[in-house]
Amino acid sequence: MKIIFRTCSLLFLMFILSFCNTNNATPPDSAYASERDYFYNPILQSGPDPQVFLKDGWYYYTQTSGGSKIIIRKTQKMTELKNAESVTIWRPPSSGMWSHSIWAPEIHFLKGKWYVYFAADDGENFNHRMYVLENSSDDPLTGEWILKGQVTPTTDRWAIDGSVFEHNGIIYFIWSGWEEYENVAQNIYIAKMENPWTIDGDRVLLSRPEFSWESVGANADEPKVNEGPTLLKGIDKLFLVYSASGCWTDDYCLGMLTVNANVDLLDPASWTKSTEPVLKTSVTDKVFAPGHNSFFKSLDGQEDWILFHANDNSGDGCGDLRKPRIQKVFWRTDGTPDFGRTISNETPVRKPSGE
Numbered sequence: 001m002k003i004i005f006r007t008c009s010l011l012f013l014m015f016i017l018s019f020c021n022t023n024n025a026t027p028p029d030s031a032y033a034s035e036r037d038y039f040y041n042p043i044l045q046s047g048p049d050p051q052v053f054l055k056d057g058w059y060y061y062t063q064t065s066g067g068s069k070i071i072i073r074k075t076q077k078m079t080e081l082k083n084a085e086s087v088t089i090w091r092p093p094s095s096g097m098w099s100h101s102i103w104a105p106e107i108h109f110l111k112g113k114w115y116v117y118f119a120a121d122d123g124e125n126f127n128h129r130m131y132v133l134e135n136s137s138d139d140p141l142t143g144e145w146i147l148k149g150q151v152t153p154t155t156d157r158w159a160i161d162g163s164v165f166e167h168n169g170i171i172y173f174i175w176s177g178w179e180e181y182e183n184v185a186q187n188i189y190i191a192k193m194e195n196p197w198t199i200d201g202d203r204v205l206l207s208r209p210e211f212s213w214e215s216v217g218a219n220a221d222e223p224k225v226n227e228g229p230t231l232l233k234g235i236d237k238l239f240l241v242y243s244a245s246g247c248w249t250d251d252y253c254l255g256m257l258t259v260n261a262n263v264d265l266l267d268p269a270s271w272t273k274s275t276e277p278v279l280k281t282s283v284t285d286k287v288f289a290p291g292h293n294s295f296f297k298s299l300d301g302q303e304d305w306i307l308f309h310a311n312d313n314s315g316d317g318c319g320d321l322r323k324p325r326i327q328k329v330f331w332r333t334d335g336t337p338d339f340g341r342t343i344s345n346e347t348p349v350r351k352p353s354g355e
Contacts, residue, residue: 038348039079042310042323049104049161049228050307050324051294052078059296060140062105062116063309063324068092070105070116070133074141077355078296078305078326087141089116090133097122098131098147104161104228104292107140110171110196114140117151119160125183130162130175132197148197153189155202157181161292164196165231167238172265173199174206174240176227185209185224188242188257192266204266207257209244213277214255217246226255228292232304234335236261240271241278241306243291247318252289253277254308258336279308279339287325287342288314295329299354304329306339328352 049064061073061081069091075084092099098120105118114135121128130151137143151162151173162175171193176186188207194200209215209224218224228243240257256274263270281288293308306329309322316322327349330338343349 035348037350039351040348041325041327041343041345042312043079043081043326044324045082046320046322047324048309048318048320048322049292050309051104051106051163051230052296052307053107053109054296055109057299060107062107064103064105066320067101067103070102070118072107072116072141074139076299077351078307079351079355081324085141089135089140090145092120095122097127097129097150099123101125101128103128106163106294108164108196110164110166112136113196115148115164115196116140116145117162117164119162126158126181128158128160129156130159134197151197151199153191153199153201153203158183159189160186161228163230164193165233167233167261167265171196174229174231176225176229176242177203179205179208183223185218186227188226188229188240190266204268206240206268206271207242207255207273210273211244211255211275213251213253213280214244216251217249222246222248230294232295232329232337233261234331234337237335238265239337241293241295243293244277247289247291250281250288250311250314252291253280254291254293254339256337278337279306279342282342282344283314285342285344285347286312287344288312288316289322290325290342298352302353304331304337305352310342312345326352 047063052059052061059075065071069088071088073084073086100123101121103119107116116133132148133145134148135143135145158178173191189203191199191203207226215224232239238259244255245251256278257271259271279290288311290308290310307326
């Protein structure tokens with residue numbers, strides 16, 4: 001039996017080393033490394049538009065859940081998300097402006113309270129707008145969630161994929177929206193907030209689809225797409241990472257805008273767009289259409305990780321076949337993030353530090 005065990009252990013370590021061809025799949029630190037130190041993507045078998053927020057050692061995770069409710073999962077280990085406590089915190093009314101197509105919820109803790117931002121409409125996509133819920137409980141899985149209303153700038157247009165971040169004491173709202181009233185392109189907008197449920201003033205355009213890799217799938221019936229913006233903070237720069245091209249295509253990918261941390265974030269000229277995707281489909285790894293990402297710190301605060309959804313197969317599209325995946329973010333010497341390449345489902349990945 002000892003010979004069999006040692007043989008299996010050796011085979012496991014050889015298996016890990018054989019897949020160390022990406023900057024995220026790292027070999028064991030020693031011969032005593034255990035399979036318990038590793039996990040495999042995806043972390044759930046379904047999870048479109050995943051997002052997570054870390055507070056006091058707990059991760060609070062949410063995603064699009066059939067467009068009919070908002071669910072929050074709570075866990076101390078992202079690699080064990082499938083075993084997390086799960087609570088449906090809100091269901092929409094049967095009719096009204098926020099009754100249908102509940103998309104891409106995000107949970108955040110701001111000014112001492114919990115907030116969930118989500119897109120919804122009345123059954124007509126033309127009327128999609130952003131809304132926000134508030135909860136004053138310490139634990140967002142308990143207490144009462146109250147609808148604060150629509151989050152809207154002065155220019156009220158179609159809007160989805162809202163996210164927030166704080167910088168230098170100011171809350172900013174970022175989202176995807178139409179410039180006017182026709183579904184020809186989804187742009188990325190930013191606005192300053194008066195409080196977590198009120199935009200102060202009007203929106204500012206940060207990005208519109210302009211490169212070929214941002215426009216795959218666009219035709220007379222489908223728009224060019226920039227959507228799903230979220231923020232990653234570096235040492236002296238901020239990085240807004242967003243999804244580009246149609247989610248119905250395998251070319252759905254991630255792009256990035258960069259800005260110095262000490263400038264006016266509402267000045268579009270301060271932002272620089274990447275000329276190539278920062279994460280895209282890998283046919284070799286069998287990971288298709290990676291997008292709609294979020295970021296989180298490891299439990300010990302030493303590592304940055306990206307959370308995103310992707311398909312296992314070509315042509316799986318925009319539905320519930322999308323699965324949440326996580327991988328470590330590395331940092332280049334110039335202070336910019338390196339997302340590497342996607343990691344196959346068969347590759348063991350070292351768990352976030354602290355797990």
